Each structure stands twice: as C-alpha cells, then as structure tokens.
Amino acid sequence: MWTLKSALLVDAGAILLLLGLVFRNYQAIVLALTLLSFVIIVGYKTVNVRLDAQRTISTEKSFEGSIVEVRLRIKNLGRKIEFLEIIDDVPPTMEIVDGSNYLLMTLARGEQFVMKYSFKCHLRGHYSLGPVRLRSRPLFGMFYNESTVDILSPITVLPRIDDLSGVQIKTKFPKIFPGALSVRQLGAGTEFYSIREYVRGDELKKVNWKAYARTGKMMVNEYDRENVSDVMIVLDSRETEGVGTRLENPLAHGARAAATLASYYLGRRDSVGVAVYTDTLRIVPIDAGSGRLFRLLDEIAAAEPRGNAPLNGVVDLLLPYISPNATVVVISTLNNDLTVREALRKLCAHHFDLIVLSPSQVDFERAAMEIAEDEMFRTLKLERTILLSEVRSYGARVIDWLPGTPMRRALTGLMS
Amino acid sequence: MSLAAWYREDRDNVSTAFSDEFRGITALQVVSTAALGVAIFLNAYLNVWVYYDGFGPLGMPFIAAAAAVAIALGIIWTLLVRISGYLLAAVPSVAFALLALAEAAKGHFGVYLGVTLLPGVIGAYGIWRRAFLPLYIGFIALVASIFVYSNPIDTPIAPVFGFAATALLYLEAGHIAITFTRVKARVLENQKLSAVFVNLYRRVILRYGISASTALLLTVALTYVLVDMNSLFAYVGSGLVVHSFEMTSFTGVVISATIGLLVISLVRSAMPR
Numbered sequence: 001m002w003t004l005k006s007a008l009l010v011d012a013g014a015i016l017l018l019l020g021l022v023f024r025n026y027q028a029i030v031l032a033l034t035l036l037s038f039v040i041i042v043g044y045k046t047v048n049v050r051l052d053a054q055r056t057i058s059t060e061k062s063f064e065g066s067i068v069e070v071r072l073r074i075k076n077l078g079r080k081i082e083f084l085e086i087i088d089d090v091p092p093t094m095e096i097v098d099g100s101n102y103l104l105m106t107l108a109r110g111e112q113f114v115m116k117y118s119f120k121c122h123l124r125g126h127y128s129l130g131p132v133r134l135r136s137r138p139l140f141g142m143f144y145n146e147s148t149v150d151i152l153s154p155i156t157v158l159p160r161i162d163d164l165s166g167v168q169i170k171t172k173f174p175k176i177f178p179g180a181l182s183v184r185q186l187g188a189g190t191e192f193y194s195i196r197e198y199v200r201g202d203e204l205k206k207v208n209w210k211a212y213a214r215t216g217k218m219m220v221n222e223y224d225r226e227n228v229s230d231v232m233i234v235l236d237s238r239e240t241e242g243v244g245t246r247l248e249n250p251l252a253h254g255a256r257a258a259a260t261l262a263s264y265y266l267g268r269r270d271s272v273g274v275a276v277y278t279d280t281l282r283i284v285p286i287d288a289g290s291g292r293l294f295r296l297l298d299e300i301a302a303a304e305p306r307g308n309a310p311l312n313g314v315v316d317l318l319l320p321y322i323s324p325n326a327t328v329v330v331i332s333t334l335n336n337d338l339t340v341r342e343a344l345r346k347l348c349a350h351h352f353d354l355i356v357l358s359p360s361q362v363d364f365e366r367a368a369m370e371i372a373e374d375e376m377f378r379t380l381k382l383e384r385t386i387l388l389s390e391v392r393s394y395g396a397r398v399i400d401w402l403p404g405t406p407m408r409r410a411l412t413g414l415m416s
Numbered sequence: 417m418s419l420a421a422w423y424r425e426d427r428d429n430v431s432t433a434f435s436d437e438f439r440g441i442t443a444l445q446v447v448s449t450a451a452l453g454v455a456i457f458l459n460a461y462l463n464v465w466v467y468y469d470g471f472g473p474l475g476m477p478f479i480a481a482a483a484a485v486a487i488a489l490g491i492i493w494t495l496l497v498r499i500s501g502y503l504l505a506a507v508p509s510v511a512f513a514l515l516a517l518a519e520a521a522k523g524h525f526g527v528y529l530g531v532t533l534l535p536g537v538i539g540a541y542g543i544w545r546r547a548f549l550p551l552y553i554g555f556i557a558l559v560a561s562i563f564v565y566s567n568p569i570d571t572p573i574a575p576v577f578g579f580a581a582t583a584l585l586y587l588e589a590g591h592i593a594i595t596f597t598r599v600k601a602r603v604l605e606n607q608k609l610s611a612v613f614v615n616l617y618r619r620v621i622l623r624y625g626i627s628a629s630t631a632l633l634l635t636v637a638l639t640y641v642l643v644d645m646n647s648l649f650a651y652v653g654s655g656l657v658v659h660s661f662e663m664t665s666f667t668g669v670v671i672s673a674t675i676g677l678l679v680i681s682l683v684r685s686a687m688p689r
C-alpha cells in the first residue's frame with residue numbers, strides 16, 4: 001500500500017510542474033522533476049515478505065505470577081527486507097519483563113533471527129500468543145506491506161495456588177472409606193480431639209498417663225476420625241463478580257480461592273469437583289486422582305465474568321452431581337441474586353457441609369472507584385452483614401472475605 | 417499492583433533522552449538541518465542574488481548569514497517552544513508581521529525574510545521536535561518561497577540542482593529521523609535496550625545512509641537527463657523539430673521533460689522489482 005509520503009511527493013511534484021509552467025519558474029520545474037524522479041527511483045521497489053516463523057514457549061501451562069519465556073525464530077525465505085517491523089502479539093494482561101515482542105530489523109535473504117522475550121502472567125485464563133504481525137517497507141517509506149504469520153501458541157494461565165500448609169479445614173460428615181481428611185467426629189484417627197475418663201473396654205495405649213498423674217483419675221485421649229470426603233466447589237462467575245479492576249475483583253479472588261481449596265483437598269486425598277456458573281453451568285464431577293488438579297484448574301482458569309444465572313437454579317442442576325454429606329464450598333459475593341437464601345437453605349437442608357466464602361463486592365467496588373465510606377456504602381454493608389448472618393443461621397459456615405485479606409487468614413475461620 | 421498502575425508506572429519510567437546508542441538519529445537530524453540551511457541559502461542566492469544582481473554592498477556573505485540566522489532562529493524557537501507551547505502559535509505570526517513590515521520598508525529585506533526565516537524556523541522546529549507536520553510545512557514554505565520571484569530558463573544550473581537536491585535531502589532525512597525516533601520510542605516502552613536490538617537498529621540506519629546516498633545521486637542524474645530531454649529530442653529528430661522555437665523554449669523544456677519522465681516511469685514499472 002502506498003504511504004501518505006509517496007502520495008504527497010507525487011502531488012507536490014505534479015503541482016510544482018504545472019505551477020512552474022504557469023509562472024515560468026525554472027527552479028520550480030527542476031524541483032518538481034527531482035521529486036518525481038525520486039519517486040520513480042525508490043518507489044517501485046516492492047517488498048515481498050516470505051517469512052518462516054516458529055515460536056517456542058517455555059511452558060504451555062503456568063500459574064499467575066509466573067514468567068514464561070518465548071523464542072521466536074524468524075527466517076527470511078524471500079528477498080532482502082530493508083525495513084521490517086515485527087510484533088509478536090501478546091495478550092494485554094501479560095507484562096513483558098525481559099526482551100521485547102517488537103523489533104525493527106533488516107533481514108537479508110536466507111537470514112534468520114531469534115527474538116527472545118519473557119512475560120509475566122498476571123491473570124488466569126486461556127490465551128494464545130500470536131499471530132506474528134509484520135510490517136515491511138523499503139527504507140524510503142514510499143509504501144508498506146502488512147501481513148501476518150498465523151502461528152498461535154496456546155497458553156493457559158492457571159489461578160495462583162496459595163500455601164495453606166498448617167491450615168486444617170474440618171468437615172462434619174465422613175465417608176465410609178478411610179482417608180486423610182479429619183472430620184469433626186470421634187474416631188480412630190491420629191489427631192488429638194479431646195480427653196475423657198477411662199471406661200471399661202478402652203485400649204490401654206490411649207491412656208493419658210500425664211493426666212492420670214495430674215488428676216489421679218484414669219483419662220484417655222480421643223482422636224478425630226480420618227476419612228476422605230467429597231467436596232464440590234461452586235464458583236460464581238456471573239457478570240457482577242467482575243466488579244472492580246481487571247486484576248482485583250471478586251472473581252479473580254474467588255478463582256484463586258477455588259484453585260487453592262481444590263489443591264488443598266486433593267492433597268488430602270479427597271474427591272473434588274468444580275462447578276462454575278455464568279449464564280451456563282459447567283461441571284467437573286467429583287473425583288479424585290493425581291491428574292485431577294489440572295483438570296479442575298483448567299475449568300477455573302476459563303471463568304470469565306458474564307451472565308446472571310440464579311444460584312437456586314444452579315443448585316437444582318447441581319444436586320445430582322453431589323454425593324450425600326459432601327462438603328459444598330460456594331464462592332460467591334451473593335450479590336444481585338434474589339434466590340441466594342433459598343439456594344443455600346436448600347443445600348443445608350440436604351445435609352451438605354456448606355461453606356460460603358464470600359468476597360465482599362461492596363468493598364471491591366469501593367476500592368476500585370476510590371469512593372469514600374458514605375451512607376450508601378454503610379447501608380450496603382449492613383444489608384450484606386444481615387444476609388451473611390441469615391446464611392449462618394441455616395448452619396452454614398460463612399467467611400466474609402474483604403479485599404486485601406490473605407486467603408490463608410480468611411480460611412482460618414473454617415478451622416474453628 | 418494493578419495492571420493499569422503497572423502500565424502507568426512503566427510509561428513514566430520510559431526514558432526519552434537520546435543515548436549514545438542512538439546517535440544515528442541525531443546524525444540524521446544534523447544532516448537534515450544542514451540540507452535545509454544549504455537549500456535556504458541557494459534559494460536566497462537564486463531569488464535575490466541572481467535576480468537582483470547582488471544584494472547591495474553586503475553581497476554573498478549577507479545571504480550566507482541569512483541562512484545561518486534562519487537556522488539559528490529555528491533552533492532557538494525549538495528551545496522556546498519547550499518552555500511554552502503557546503509560542504508555537506506566536507512565533508510564525510510575528511514572523512509574518514515582520515515579513516510584511518520589512519517588505520513595505522524595503523523590498524529586498526522582505527524577500528530575504530521570506531526565503532530564509534519561515535522555512536528555517538518551521539523546518540528546524542520540525543526536525544528537532546521530531547514532528548512530521550512542521551517538517552512538511554517547512555518544506556511547503558521553502559517551495560512557496562521560490563515563487564517570490566521567478567527564475568528564467570537561463571538561470572545557472574548548479575544552484576538550481578543544488579537547491580532541489582538539498583530540499584529533498586532535508587525532507588527525506590528529517591522524515592526518516594522522525595520515523596526512527598518513533599520506532600525507538602515504541603521499543604523503549606516495551607523494554608530496556610539490549611545490545612542485540614542496538615546492533616539491529618544501527619544496521620538499519622547504516623543501510624538507510626547507503627541507500628539514501630545512492631538514491632539521491634541517481635535522482636539528481638535522472639533529473640539532469642530529464643531537463644536536457646529537449647536536446648535529446650532535437651538530436652534524434654529532424655527538420656523543423658531541431659530548429660523549432662517551441663523545442664528550446666521554456667514550455668518545450670517542460671513538455672520534453674514530462675514526456676521523458678512518463679517514458680522512464682513506464683520503463684521502470686516494467687522492470688523487475
């Protein structure tokens with residue numbers, strides 16, 4: 001495509017030629033002929049871009065905050081390209097931390113160049129690098145040629161998994177098969193639960209001799225039962241969850257929480273499933289296994305804020321997928337949904353161990369918009385407090401998660 | 417840190433100062449400014465010195481000083497605009513007022529102002545502020561000033577060709593300097609400069625220097641051939657054509673050159689690219 005510069009030079013040359021003729025100005029004639037000659041000499045040189053590009057990335061799956069290295073090998077298969085601009089398209093949420101995804105170069109025939117850069121992944125999701133966009137032109141910029149090399153490299157940024165070592169999240173209901181998770185019932189486990197007086201039939205190895213020495217009564221230790229449990233994590237990914245900035249919003253926090261909890265439960269050999277709802281519901285059924293985590297994280301990574309499905313409808317659809325007495329973790333702001341109470345009541349009525357992890361949307365919105373704590377904010381906070389209290393009264397464990405609170409600290413509320 | 421905050425911070429940290437690695441751009445700017453100065457000088461020479469047969473008792477040195485003053489004014493203006501952008505509008509207005517006043521007072525001095533001050537000030541501003549618009553306006557001012565007085569066909573050919581070549585060099589070098597500056601700024605936004613990139617960039621600038629010199633020489637040569645095209649037609653023609661008044665007149669020269677230009681253009685477009 002011809003550039004503005006070439007059009008201006010041709011126009012100026014033609015106008016000057018005519019003006020020189022009209023005013024009989026020799027200087028104008030020579031200048032006009034010079035401009036037009038210049039266009040003839042440099043303007044007809046075309047740029048045929050024939051490039052081979054191959055991209056390698058250090059990993060196709062990474063976590064939020066990790067760094068991915070990219071090597072783009074470019075080889076010129078055609079004629080010499082004097083002025084070549086190369087842009088390797090990188091999603092806007094990636095931060096280039098080393099090298100550059102943009103280069104200007106001259107490439108001789110058969111010459112190849114390796115472009116290296118690294119970027120930091122800030123936000124979970126499924127992305128693709130590329131295509132490689134090329135703009136070539138002769139050095140004098142009389143025209144340019146834009147093309148793309150359609151090589152796409154998919155990359156999945158998985159939500160960050162926080163360290164929960166030392167945190168004990170207990171569940172109320174055991175399963176039949178023994179496992180690693182401590183449930184809040186007495187049983188033949190290893191974790192100390194309480195102490196009581198000895199009764200006939202107790203094993204002698206359970207006698208607490210120190211307590212006996214102190215009190216003069218035979219006391220025995222009691223231990224938690226250790227059992228596997230089924231866990232279904234329900235992640236709210238409605239449009240309203242995206243309130244805030246792109247990186248700091250309830251959904252971003254919720255996704256990290258879901259990933260962390262999934263990793264935590266699977267690490268304890270529990271069976272875990274994930275349900276993400278927007279205007280539709282995507283379910284990864286409850287199961288266990290070593291490769292399970294990435295399957296769950298993939299689903300969580302794809303969560304985008306959209307739609308407005310009611311939680312009650314989601315629960316109705318989800319019930320067949322949840323085994324009896326399972327732990328259900330609902331991660332939602334509980335905002336902008338009139339069916340929340342009914343849905344959560346229903347889950348409790350089905351004797352699920354219900355945990356509600358609720359990022360405070362009001363606070364996220366206030367932080368993003370940098371507004372003061374006014375009357376409206378206080379009213380909304382009060383409404384939210386009332387709602388959470390009501391949910392607690394159903395028997396659910398509820399965490400009001402404020403922005404800036406580390407997940408580890410937020411989840412310690414589940415330990416009591 | 418949010419992505420928006422990171423982006424803002426990153427942009428704030430971008431250095432816009434020219435480091436040694438990119439002295440190629442500054443060299444292009446110097447070449448462009450020098451070309452502008454020479455073009456202004458030759459224009460003044462043609463318009464004033466030749467047409468009026470001298471410029472009073474001061475003569476040639478005065479015109480040379482005029483070109484230098486114009487360039488100096490341009491650079492001073494550039495510095496002033498850095499202090500206050502309002503001067504951008506004020507200075508050309510003052511220059512026009514001076515031009516009008518001077519023309520009224522003494523014709524020659526007005527011509528001097530017209531052919532030196534305006535293109536010098538605006539062109540230098542465009543080159544050193546790295547802005548396309550003033551660069552082109554400077555070129556237009558330079559071109560407009562050649563119409564203050566018309567040169568006849570028997571004007572000495574060396575300054576005429578010199579003016580055309582330097583005017584083109586000013587435009588081309590200034591244009592590419594601004595283009596490279598923008599490319600460089602874009603790279604800096606993304607990343608600090610690496611040795612690899614600096615080498616790549618130097619190679620592009622070197623390549624440009626060689627190509628520009630070659631293209632300029634070819635252009636001047638081709639223009640010379642075109643201007644003399646009427647002689648060629650007279651040589652290959654016969655009879656009345658050879659001795660016709662039309663062929664040797666101003667119109668004959670222009671029409672011959674235009675025909676030659678179109679033929680060469682046609683041949684060039686048919687050549688392998």
